Amino acid sequence: MGKVTGFKEFERQDESYKPVEDRVKHYKEFTQPLAEEEITKQGSRCMDCGIPFCHSGCPLGNLIPDFNHMVHQGEWKKASWLLHSTNNFPEFTGRLCPAPCEKSCVLGIIEDPVSIENIEKNIVERAFKEGWIKPQPPKTRTGKTVAVVGSGPAGLAAAQQLNRAGHTVTVFERDDEIGGLLRYGIPNFKMEKEIIDRRLAILKAEGITFKTNVNVGVNYDVKDLKAFDSVVLCGGATERRSLPTPGIDADGVVQAMDFLTQQTKILFGKKVENQVLATDKNVIVIGGGDTGSDCVGTSNRQGAKSVVNFEIMPKPPGHRSPTTPWPFWPLQLKTSSSHEEGVERNWLINTKEFVKDENGKLTALKTVNVEWKMVPGERPQLIEVAGTEKTWPCDLALLALGFTGPESTLADKLGIKTDARSNYKAEYGKYQTNIPNIFTAGDMRRGQSLIVWAISEGREAARQVDLYLMGKSNLPSKDVTGDLVAM
Template sequence: MADPKGFMTTPRQEWPRRPVEERVRDWDEVYVPGALLPIISKQADRCMDCGVPFCHQACPLGNLIPEWNDLVAREDWRAASDRLHATNNFPEYTGRLCPAPCEAGCVLAINQPAVTIKNVECAIADRAWEEGFTPPRPPERLSGKTVAVIGSGPAGLAAAQQLTRAGHTVAVYERDDRIGGLMRYGIPAFKMEKRHLERRIEQMRAEGTRFRTSTVVGRDVSAADLRTRYDAVVIATGATAWRELSVPGRELRGIHQAMEYLPLANRVSEGDLEVSPLSAAGKHVVIVGGGDTGADCLGTTVREGAASVSQLDIYAQPGAERDEDVEPWPTYPKIYRLSAAHEEARDLRTAPAADADARLFAASTLRFDGDEAGHVRSLHLVEVDARRRPLPGTGRTLPADLVLLALGFSGPDQEDGIIEQLGLELEPRGTIARDAGFATNVPGVFAAGDAARGQSLIVWAIAEGRAVAAAVDRRLTGSTRLPAPISAYDRPMVV
C-alpha cells in the first residue's frame, strides 16, 4: 500500500454533486465535472491492502481492487487501467451505475466508512479514455466460428467483446434502434451520459463486433434460423417482463409501467423527441416501487417539471446504520440511502407529506380513482406492518395525474417468440433454465444475464457476459483462456 496509515488519517470523501437547483435544469450527470481527480489518490490511499480482501468476494467480477487502489495512490494510471480492465470490460458503467457491493464488503467498513471503491473505479476508467489507454483490441487471427448474441445490455455486450477478442465473428442483435439495452433507454442520462456508451460501442466495432439494430429476434428474424446460421447463440435479452399491480382502477388512463415512461424521456434526451408523450410536466405524480427504477423515475419527473412527486415503498424505512444481527458485514445491507434523485426531491420538497425525501415507507396501494373521462386522479394507500398487513386507521389519498409502476421484472419477455421457437426450458419463476456452464437445453444455445439469472445488478450482468463467453469459447474450440468469474449458480453474499 502507498500509505500504511491512510485509512487512519484520511476521511472518506465522495465525488461531489452539482447543486440541486442547477442540475435539475439539465440532463447532464449530477457530479461536478473534474472534481473527482483532485481527491481520488488520497481516497485510494485509504485502502488497507488486506490480507483477505473481502471486496473481491463481494464483487462478482473479482475486481483486483487493492491492486488498482495502490496504483492510483501512486498515480500510475496506465497500470491501474490495465488491472481494472483485466476483470471488467466496462468500468465506466459500473463506476456510475453499480450500487457497489464491494464497498459493503470492504474490511475497513467493519468499523469505519468504506474506501470509495466505486469512485476510484470511475476515475481510472475516465482517465484511461482521456489518456488513450483503451485502444481497440482486435484479434490477431479469426477462428472461423460465428456467434449470435441476442440483446445489447451489459451481459450481451460483455459476451460479445470477449468472444470477438477471442477471434470469433460475433453479431449482436438489438430490438431497439440503438445499442445499449436498458443502459440506453432505461438509465437516465443524469446517471450516465450516453457518450460513455458510444465510446465502447465504437471500440467494439473497431475490434470487429457487428451490430444489428431494429431487429426483433423471433419476429424480424427467426430464432431457429439464427441457431442454424451461427455456431453458437447467446441469449442476453434481459428480464423485461414487468410486474403488474392488480388493484381496482388499474385500467384507468395515466397509469404506466416505468419502462413505458423512461424510454420516452431518454429519447427526449437523445433528441428523438421534443417532448415526451408521457411527460410529467405540471402533473401530480405517484411512483409505486421503492427501488432504483423508481428513483430513476423520480429524478426524471423532477426534471420534467412535475407539480408534485411521491414515491411509495412497501418496506419500512431502514436505519442509517447496518444492523449487525440481521445483515452482518460483509453482506450488502439494507440501509437508508439518499440517491441524487431523492436528494433533489427532498431539497425541492416535491412531496411535503412524505416520510423522507419523496418516499412514503411501509405504504401499500389499495386502489385508483379516476374522473368521468377515465383518467386517474387519485391513489388510495394504507400503511402496512412488516408482514405487509394493513394497519387500521392509516389510509390516505394522494392526488395522482400520472402513476408510474416500478415493481421490478419477473423474467424475459416471451411474446417475441425466442423461447418458443428454440424450445427453451424455463425455471418455475419464468427465467431461462441453464446448467452451471450457462448452456440451455438446446445444444449450442446459451443464456446469460437477467434473462436467466433474474433481475440483478449491472456488475452481475457483466460477470455473466464474461463467464458465458468462456463457456461458448470452450464449446467452439475445445478449450478457453477467457476468464469465467462466476458460474451460473453463484449468488450474492447473503445471510
C-alpha cells in the same frame, strides 16, 4: 496495499454534486470530480488487510487492492490495465453499480470504506482521456460464428470476449440503438449516452457487427440463427410487474420504464407519440428502488407539481442492520441524488385503488398503511392497519415495481426450458441451455439483478461458448467462489 497508514491519515471523500436548483434544469451528469491529488489519497486508504473481501463482494472479482495501489503510486495506466483485466466496462459500473465491493471492504468495519467505485470511474476516465483504451482486434479468426441476442451489459461483455477469442460475432438488438437498458432505461443525468457510444466505437473497431431494429423471434426468424455455430441469449428480464388493483387501467397509470424511455428518446431527437409528461402534475411513484428514484429525478426535471414515493416495505435503518452484518450486502436506507432533489417518501403503504373520472383519467390514489407479520417458517403476511385509509391527489402514477422475468418468445420458439420464475434454464458456471449450442447469461438467466452481475455473466458465458466451440479457451474466468482461475 496503498499507504500503510493511509486509512488513518485520510478520510473518505466522494464526488460532490452541482446544486439542485441548477441540475434539475437539464439532463446532463452533474457530479463534480475530485482533484487527482485527492483521488490518489483515496487510493492510499486501501488497507493491507491480509484477506481482502472487496473482490469477493464484487461479482467480477475485480482486483481492487491492486488498482487502488497503482492509483496510490500514480501508476494510472497500470491501474487501467488491472481494472480492464476483469471488467470490460468500468465506465458503466463506475457510475451505476451499487458497489457491493464497498459494503464488504474490511476498512468498512471500523471506518468509512474505501471509495472503490469512484476510484474505478476516475481510472477509466483517465484512460479514455489519455488514449490508453484502444481496439484490440484478434490476430487470427477461428472461422466460428456467434450470434449474441441483446446488447445490454451482458450481451456486450459476451460479444467482446468472444470476438477477442477470434470468433466472428454479430449482436442483435431489437431497439433502434445499442445498449439495452443502459441506453433508454437509465436516465441521461446518471449516465450520458456518449459514454456508451465511445465504448461502442471500440467494439466496432475490434470487428463486432451490430444490427439494430432486429427483434429475434418477431421480425427475424429464429430458424436463421442456425446459420451461427453458437448463440448467446442476453435479452434481459423485461416483463414488467403490475398491480392487481382496481382502476389500474386508468389513463395516467404508466409503467416506469415507458416513462423513462420516452424522455431519453426525446433528448436525442427520436419520435415519440403521446409522450407522458409529469409537467404540472401530482406524481406518485410506486416502488422504492433505483427505477423509482430515476422516475423521481425525471419528474422533477419535467416540472412536476409534486412528487410522492410509495414503498410497501418498512423503512430501512439508517445504518447497517444486525440482520445483514459485514461483509453481506446491508439492509440500509439509501438516499439517492434524485431523492435529494425533492420527494415525499412513504413506507409501509399499499395502493388500494386508482381513482378515475368519468373520462377514465386518473385523479387520485386510495391507500392504506400496512404492517408485515412475521411467523417463523411461513411467508410474511401483509396486514392492513385499520383507520389509516387516505386519498392522495394524483394525475400520474408511475409503476416502478421491477420485472418478473424474461419474455417467453425466444424460449417458446427455440424450445428452451425455463424455471419456475420464467428464467431461461442454464446452470451457473455452464450457461448452456438444454440446446447444446445455445447459451444464456445476465438477467435472462438469473432474473433482475445488478449491472456488475450482467457483465460477469456475459464474460463467463463467453468462456463456456469458447470451450464448446474450440475444446479449450484462453479467456479468463472465475470459479463459482468468485476467485480468478488461471488463463
